[in-house]
Structure formats: C-alpha cells, structure tokens
Amino acid sequence: MKKVLLGLCAISLFVASCEKEQNEVESIDSQEITVDMSDFTLYVDKDDLTGKSANGVEKCVSMRNLEYRLAKNKGLAKKMYDIEYNTRKAIAQKKGGGKPGGGGGTPPPIFEGAVTIPVVVNIIEKFAGEVTQAQINSQIRILNEDFNNNNSNTSSVPSAFANLVADVNISFVLGTVNRVVNTRSSWGTNDAMKDPSQGGIGATDPENNMNLWVCEIGGGILGYAQFPGGASATDGVVIGTDFFGENAAGGIYGKGRTGTHEVGHWLNLRHIWGDGRCNRDDFVSDTPTSDRANYNCPSFPTTHCRSADMTMNYMDYVQDDCMYMFTAGQNDRMRALFVPGQPRVGFVN
Incomplete structure (x- = not known):
C-alpha cells in the first residue's frame, strides 16, 4: 500500500505539471476545445484491486505490468498523459467540442473507417504442437466476432444497455506464427517471454502488427497487455496457454475472451470499474460507475455505486460466456488511437 501511495503522490505532481502545460495550450485554443484531465491516473487505488477472484484466478495483470513499466521508464507517464489528452480531445471534437482541422494542434476526429490489424502469434510451448492451429484459428475468429458485434450472446444484453452496444468494426488477420520450445514452467508478468535472450520471442514490427504471445504465465494468471505508449519491443498482448482461443483446459475462461479483454487494453481501454472505488472511472462516459470487478455469471441487475454494473462488458472479469459487449464510448x-500523432495510426496509414 505504501508503494502505491508513493506512486500516487508522484503521479499527482506529474499530472499537476502536465495540466499547467496543457492549460497554456488551451488558453490559446480555448475557442475550439477544452480537455479536463483532472481524473487521469495511471495507478490502481489499492493492491487488493488487481483482480483475484474467489477461486484464486487473477484474470488480468495489465495494471500491475503498467506499474512495472512506469518504474523502469521515467518518460512513460508523460507519454501516456499526452496520449490520453489527445484521446479526450479527439472524442470531444467528434462530439462537436471543436472545429475539425482547426489550429492549435487539434487532431482530426476519431478514425471512422474499417480497421484491419495483422496479428503475429508468438508461441512459447513446452513441446512442439502444444498450442494447436485450431486454437490459433479460433482466437482470431473470436476477436473478429467480438470487435464486429457478432458474438451470439449479445442478444442477451439487458434493455438498459441495448442502445449502447457498439460494432467496433476492427478486424484481425492472422500473419506470421512463431514458435519456440522452452520447458520453463512459468514466465511471469515482466515480459520475459518477449526477450530472446531469456528464451522468449522478440516482437515483429509492432508499428504494423499486433504481437500476441502465448505461454504459461504462471500463478493462475490469464493474461495481460501493454497499454499504448510503452516500448515497441514489448508492445502487445500476452495470453496464458490454457486461455488462448477455444480450449477445454481453460474451463469457464476457455472460450477466447481473455484475448478480447486484453486486446481492449492494448487499444487503451481500462477495466470497466476503473481499478478503484466509486470515485475512480474507466474514462468512458457511457459505462456505469462501479467499485469492483464481477466474476462468474452475475444476474442483472448487479448494483454497486448506486447503479447497475455492466457485467457483460468485455472489460469486466466475468466468465467468457457472460461477456459480450463493448459500448459506443x-x-x-x-x-481515437488511429488519428495522426496517436500510437496506432500505423494500422490505417
């Protein structure tokens, strides 16, 4: 807890400095758009909010990996702040908060067209063929279903959220599959699987490919992702072998939705409850406020923070069959990541 509090103090000073700098820009360009960054944070509230369920499965450690990366790279916080600022500015502009193509560095509206993302799959397996081609194919298919609003379970969305369901219109195409055999029992959460010197596989052209690593992470962890702004050498998504694609060994998490969740992080989505209490948000206006993750397959409504949780959102922690929507927000x-100056623009240029 002490470590997190110190981190929060540091980021608060950093954010204050960045806000002063951004306010100077806004004073020049205030007739076009104003961006509020007062709620922005890169840290979770408490160590016990990293996402461990009652049965010991820690689904996603993206925020823990982010904390590790922030400690290693002193410039990362500023870079992520700038990405967030431009993200909010582009969204506000789309909603009519500023004039397209205006001066003062205003980015264009968010990218509206279809996006195709090539996927490089890096498999570190204990024996040749441990991860099957069927698993690989099923993971690509599931990503395409979920990011194009073709998950058959979406018909179960409650009426309260029905008008928020989004067709993200992002497609994924399988590219190169790289394999190495390594009997290491677990790879942890500090990106060792991405380092050839440690027996892993290096990233392939991350500006133009989404790199996806499949390995035994250890500790019952399902996966994690690097948020936009991190180092190119480690950019991508990591999924535990049992939870990659359709795999009976994954049990209730064996239907490929760990991939959907982690790709959401790779595309700058936070956990839907904001990794904190009721005053901590996921920076999306149309997702309800909550103070915790949900597990298993909760009934609707499940209420926290005086509102019904969107438990069926891909960025919660429910079992695979019970998550089936992204929102318009x-x-x-x-x-907003695909506009000029943002980190994923290479996929549409």
Missing part, C-alpha cells in the same frame, strides 16, 4: 476511445 469504448469504441470512440479505441478509435
């Missing part, structure tokens, strides 16, 4: 947030 999440769609805007992801698409």
